[in-house]
Amino acid sequence: MYVHVPFCSARCGYCDFAAFEGMDDLIPDYVDAVVEEIGSRVPVEASTVFVGGGTPSVLPPEQLARLIGSVPRRQGAEVTVEMNPESATVEILEAARAAGATRVSMGMQSALPHVLGYLDRAHRHDTLESAVRRARRVGFEHLNVDLIYASPVESDADWRRTLESTVALGPDHVSAYALGIEPATPLGVEVASGAKEGPDDDVAARRLEMAVGALASAGYVRYEISNWAQAVPCVHNLRYWSLGSYVGVGSGAHSYAPSSGTDPEPIDRRAGGLRTWNHRHPRRYMAAMRQDGVAVAEGERVAGDTALLEWLSLGLRRSCGVELSHEELGHVPEVLFEAGLVEVGASNGRPDSEPQEMHKGRLALTTKGMSLANAVVTELSLAFGEC
Amino acid sequence: MTQLETIRNFSIIAHIDHGKSTLADRFLQMSGAVPEREMREQFLDSMDLERERGITIKAQTVRIHHRGTDGTVYHLNLIDTPGHVDFGYEVSRSLYACEGALLLVDAAQGIEAQTLANALLAVEADLELVPVINKIDLPSAEPERVAEEVESLIGLPAEDCLMISAKTGEGVDELLAAIIERVPSPKGDVRAPLRALVFDSHYDQYRGVVTNVRIMDGTLGTGDSLVLMASKTEVSADEVGVYTPLPRSVATLGPGEVGYLVPGLKSVAEAKVGDTVTTRARGADEPLPGYKEPHPVVFCGMYPAEGQDYSELRDALERLHVNDASFTWEPETSGALGFGFRVGFLGLLHMEIIRERLEREYEVTIVATAPTVEYQVLTAGGDQLVIDNPSLLEPGFEEIREPYVEATFLLPAEYLGTVLELCQGRRGVQTKLDYVSEDRVELDYHMPLAEIITDFFDVLKSRTRGYASFDYEPLGYRPGDLARVDILLNGEPVDAFSSIVPKDRAYRYGRRMVEKLRELIPRQLFDVPIQAAQGGRIIARETVKARRKDVLAKCYGGDVTRKRKLLEKQKEGKKRMRSIGRVEVPQEAFISALRIDRD
Ligand SMILES: Nc1nc2c(ncn2[C@@H]2O[C@H](COP(=O)(O)OP(=O)(O)OP(=O)(O)O)[C@@H](O)[C@H]2O)c(=O)[nH]1
Ligand SMILES: C[S@@+](CC[C@H](N)C(=O)[O-])C[C@H]1O[C@@H](n2cnc3c(N)ncnc32)[C@H](O)[C@@H]1O
Numbered sequence: 001m002y003v004h005v006p007f008c009s010a011r012c013g014y015c016d017f018a019a020f021e022g023m024d025d026l027i028p029d030y031v032d033a034v035v036e037e038i039g040s041r042v043p044v045e046a047s048t049v050f051v052g053g054g055t056p057s058v059l060p061p062e063q064l065a066r067l068i069g070s071v072p073r074r075q076g077a078e079v080t081v082e083m084n085p086e087s088a089t090v091e092i093l094e095a096a097r098a099a100g101a102t103r104v105s106m107g108m109q110s111a112l113p114h115v116l117g118y119l120d121r122a123h124r125h126d127t128l129e130s131a132v133r134r135a136r137r138v139g140f141e142h143l144n145v146d147l148i149y150a151s152p153v154e155s156d157a158d159w160r161r162t163l164e165s166t167v168a169l170g171p172d173h174v175s176a177y178a179l180g181i182e183p184a185t186p187l188g189v190e191v192a193s194g195a196k197e198g199p200d201d202d203v204a205a206r207r208l209e210m211a212v213g214a215l216a217s218a219g220y221v222r223y224e225i226s227n228w229a230q231a232v233p234c235v236h237n238l239r240y241w242s243l244g245s246y247v248g249v250g251s252g253a254h255s256y257a258p259s260s261g262t263d264p265e266p267i268d269r270r271a272g273g274l275r276t277w278n279h280r281h282p283r284r285y286m287a288a289m290r291q292d293g294v295a296v297a298e299g300e301r302v303a304g305d306t307a308l309l310e311w312l313s314l315g316l317r318r319s320c321g322v323e324l325s326h327e328e329l330g331h332v333p334e335v336l337f338e339a340g341l342v343e344v345g346a347s348n349g350r351p352d353s354e355p356q357e358m359h360k361g362r363l364a365l366t367t368k369g370m371s372l373a374n375a376v377v378t379e380l381s382l383a384f385g386e387c
Numbered sequence: 388m389t390q391l392e393t394i395r396n397f398s399i400i401a402h403i404d405h406g407k408s409t410l411a412d413r414f415l416q417m418s419g420a421v422p423e424r425e426m427r428e429q430f431l432d433s434m435d436l437e438r439e440r441g442i443t444i445k446a447q448t449v450r451i452h453h454r455g456t457d458g459t460v461y462h463l464n465l466i467d468t469p470g471h472v473d474f475g476y477e478v479s480r481s482l483y484a485c486e487g488a489l490l491l492v493d494a495a496q497g498i499e500a501q502t503l504a505n506a507l508l509a510v511e512a513d514l515e516l517v518p519v520i521n522k523i524d525l526p527s528a529e530p531e532r533v534a535e536e537v538e539s540l541i542g543l544p545a546e547d548c549l550m551i552s553a554k555t556g557e558g559v560d561e562l563l564a565a566i567i568e569r570v571p572s573p574k575g576d577v578r579a580p581l582r583a584l585v586f587d588s589h590y591d592q593y594r595g596v597v598t599n600v601r602i603m604d605g606t607l608g609t610g611d612s613l614v615l616m617a618s619k620t621e622v623s624a625d626e627v628g629v630y631t632p633l634p635r636s637v638a639t640l641g642p643g644e645v646g647y648l649v650p651g652l653k654s655v656a657e658a659k660v661g662d663t664v665t666t667r668a669r670g671a672d673e674p675l676p677g678y679k680e681p682h683p684v685v686f687c688g689m690y691p692a693e694g695q696d697y698s699e700l701r702d703a704l705e706r707l708h709v710n711d712a713s714f715t716w717e718p719e720t721s722g723a724l725g726f727g728f729r730v731g732f733l734g735l736l737h738m739e740i741i742r743e744r745l746e747r748e749y750e751v752t753i754v755a756t757a758p759t760v761e762y763q764v765l766t767a768g769g770d771q772l773v774i775d776n777p778s779l780l781e782p783g784f785e786e787i788r789e790p791y792v793e794a795t796f797l798l799p800a801e802y803l804g805t806v807l808e809l810c811q812g813r814r815g816v817q818t819k820l821d822y823v824s825e826d827r828v829e830l831d832y833h834m835p836l837a838e839i840i841t842d843f844f845d846v847l848k849s850r851t852r853g854y855a856s857f858d859y860e861p862l863g864y865r866p867g868d869l870a871r872v873d874i875l876l877n878g879e880p881v882d883a884f885s886s887i888v889p890k891d892r893a894y895r896y897g898r899r900m901v902e903k904l905r906e907l908i909p910r911q912l913f914d915v916p917i918q919a920a921q922g923g924r925i926i927a928r929e930t931v932k933a934r935r936k937d938v939l940a941k942c943y944g945g946d947v948t949r950k951r952k953l954l955e956k957q958k959e960g961k962k963r964m965r966s967i968g969r970v971e972v973p974q975e976a977f978i979s980a981l982r983i984d985r986d
């Protein structure tokens with residue numbers, strides 16, 4: 001289950017998520033509405049919970065505890081809460097922990113003040129360091145930090161320092177994203193009008209290579225395009241990439257119910273499923289819950305080539321790739337191998353067995369392919385769509 | 388059937404934009420042919436393309452009624468013609484259906500290059516020319532000065548000019564009276580065997596081929612059994628009628644009348660403009676003289692954007708050809724673009740118009756290659772070849788000859804320097820420089836046609852702020868010091884990008900081409916070298932660097948839909964690319980790469 005908290009103390013210029021500032025007076029009623037939605041939507045116990053935002057750490061501790069506590073979940077479930085360094089107080093960390101949170105994800109973004117400034121972040125690196133210390137003191141072993149690279153004010157040396165600081169902090173999980181320019185954000189508008197410089201793709205590619213090198217030598221395993229873990233991945237996110245079912249509650253949250261069985265991935269790649277999403281604005285969301293007891297705004301049934309495209313684009317994000325039949329492997333365009341973007345491994349994970357002898361195998365992106373995932377997915381879905 | 392004495396057939400001819408279609412509006416309005424509430428500007432420009440561009444492309448025929456001062460009702464048949472140089476063939480065909488022509492001249496602009504060219508066509512067709520000075524309502528109008536020009540440049544007495552404003556309607560009554568008085572009524576023998584000239588035709592979705600005809604002798608009645616004399620095809624008159632401007636069927640058309648005939652043709656190829664229609668029984672012995680076949684001077688390759696539409700493109704060309712017989716087409720094959728056609732046109736605008744009409748009226752999407760002229764090549768083995776596709780020019784030839792034209796310019800003296808410089812840069816040789824008045828100059832140049840089929844018009848227009856007008860006539864072939872420049876993508880020559888250029892410009896041309904292509908070709912999964920080569924030697928090189936990053940950020944909170952839509956868009960974009968070897972080239976590269984500014 002994904003639980004969305006749409007409140008922020010200040011919105012970052014790059015952010016295109018359902019996040020709003022200056023609406024804190026809505027919090028109590030909003031939490032009521034979400035608790036009600038949780039009660040109405042979960043027939044089974046959740047195996048993972050992700051409380052994301054927005055900024056869940058801006059909630060009063062007891063409200064956050066109420067949210068977490070109201071999700072019925074299995075024994076040993078992974079429960080992640082997203083926090084901003086400046087609002088990750090002992091009180092909120094303890095409240096989350098007591099309510100059952102097992103993992104904290106911190107928005108670090110960068111270790112350098114000028115980069116944090118460009119990104120409109122309210123914290124400094126020492127704020128983050130002490131927040132991480134507090135989280136550990138409260139008892140969180142599983143800790144993630146989010147990084148953003150390739151903002152135009154960042155140099156290669158800056159990024160190297162951010163990576164070094166990250167490794168020094170030693171979280172057991174790291175997510176690193178290239179700065180994305182979304183058209184409907186303040187930053188997007190400034191870049192489009194030429195008022196601000198945007199990131200450069202070649203620079204971003206180089207920074208990603210730096211991250212791949214630095215994190216690998218520090219013992220992190222890259223298990224997805226933007227995610228690294230020392231030992232334990234984020235099981236919740238893996239669910240998205242495997243097209244498993246999930247229920248999203250709160251404003252703007254998305255839900256997915258696959259049409260075919262999953263084992264653990266879709267058995268029929270074209271069967272697809274039903275995707276729905278809630279009203280994005282918290283007021284709209286709350287009104288819908290109040291009036292109808294349902295907050296779904298819209299949905300779409302995904303099937304056929306569209307389902308195939310989703311399966312490829314999500315599945316290939318993982319280092320383990322996707323499983324293909326022998327025949328499907330034959331349809332993989334030769335150019336992808338020649339350009340060194342994909343590789344084939346044995347279905348059981350033994351990379352040494354010969355692909356020709358296998359009935360099925362796993363197709364995975366190489367490090368280079370991970371930087372060009374869209375191009376690979378487009379090629380593949382065209383090739384598979386025709387056969 | 389209408390009494391010969393009450394018929395007047397005339398065309399309205401002029402330089403582009405001098406107000407032909409607007410004058411036709413006034414005629415339609417004053418005769419009540421079009422109800423006031425249905426009236427709109429340039430009513431006869433009915434094609435979307437004509438309305439968007441504000442120009443006439445197709446000649447249009449209308450019959451109106453006008454009560455003369457003597458009380459007689461006259462049947463006026465007017466043909467509104469296009470003014471652009473590329474459509475001269477359209478004008479000349481119309482003239483053969485008429486006894487007179489109104490020569491319109493803009494009172495502010497004066498006589499321009501196509502005024503002269505069209506006046507000449509009318510004189511050659513033996514028509515009565517009625518000079519009309521239009522736009523006298525403009526503050527900058529100088530009708531007297533322009534009337535002097537008419538006298539000095541065309542040789543018609545200044546006092547014969549009528550002064551009108553097609554916009555306000557001023558002087559149009561007097562013009563109608565002058566038409567009745569000066570344009571001779573048609574001659575023709577009603578008892579002689581039928582001879583009707585097919586001067587235009589088009590394809591109608593419901594009725595098939597519709598031909599526009601001018602009856603010279605005899606009568607044409609609905610239901611008659613007919614023969615098309617040149618194509619030796621037997622047809623029957625399914626419908627006979629006149630344009631009012633909407634088509635209205637009539638029982639019979641008699642001598643001197645202009646109207647339409649639906650011949651119920653099975654194959655569109657049988658409808659030939661210039662053919663003579665006669666009756667099967669008691670038919671005419673001799674066909675009418677017909678038309679000179681137009682001679683295309685500009686060629687390009689046209690390929691369906693998606694390979695499987697080849698036959699659709701062929702059908703579209705076939706049908707459009709009914710409406711415009713002045714372009715030619717034949718199948719050709721390109722290594723890069725597959726199966727398509729080599730299409731010949733009367734000029735660059737003509738090419739653009741045909742391409743757009745194919746896409747709009749027949750819903751085919753076309754990839755067109757750069758325009759080229761037709762070269763004559765003498766091979767080392769002594770063979771004479773005609774080459775209209777640059778990639779077919781084999782090196783090691785003995786001689787290559789290219790078409791030249793005689794270009795005529797009329798321009799205000801202040802732009803003389805600019806135009807001289809432009810023509811010099813385009814390998815022009817001056818043959819005449821005349822002050823036709825104190826501040827207007829007529830210039831003649833001999834120039835390779837290849838120089839004017841790229842951006843010449845646009846450059847001329849922008850450098851003279853539209854004040855210089857220009858017309859050209861073919862002049863025959865002359866030897867040139869020319870070479871083929873090839874473009875290689877990823878080491879492979881791409882035939883659709885080959886071009887024939889003057890040797891001393893080969894290097895600069897190659898450089899510009901590779902630079903332009905580097906901008907147009909998106910980054911791919913590997914480095915793509917782009918090279919220009921002349922005679923096996925690489926003369927320029929650029930590289931499209933391999934793409935290094937193309938990946939979406941995470942799907943936060945499970946919002947997969949938005950990211951997927953981006954991928955779907957990317958997939959669509961990829962489908963619109965042409966794969967040449969392993970390189971994906973956007974369709975627009977084929978044409979825009981060749982629109983390179985040479986100055
Ligand atoms: N002021 C003024 N403008 C006029 C007059 N006649 C035409 N125009 C304008 O001149 C422009 C060109 O008129 P058209 O009637 O389209 O000219 P045309 O000769 O049919 O042009 P082509 O068919 O493209 O050769 C339009 O903007 C008309 O409104 C006139 O008597 N006075
Ligand atoms: C939904 S955000 C909210 C988390 C929390 N409020 C914070 O700021 O840390 C989760 C993460 O997505 C990443 N992110 C958001 N917008 C991004 C963008 N436009 N480009 C790159 N990464 C982005 C950031 O790393 C951010 O920490």
Ligand SMILES: [Mg+2]
Nearest residue numbers: 407408442443
């Ligand atoms: Mg017109």
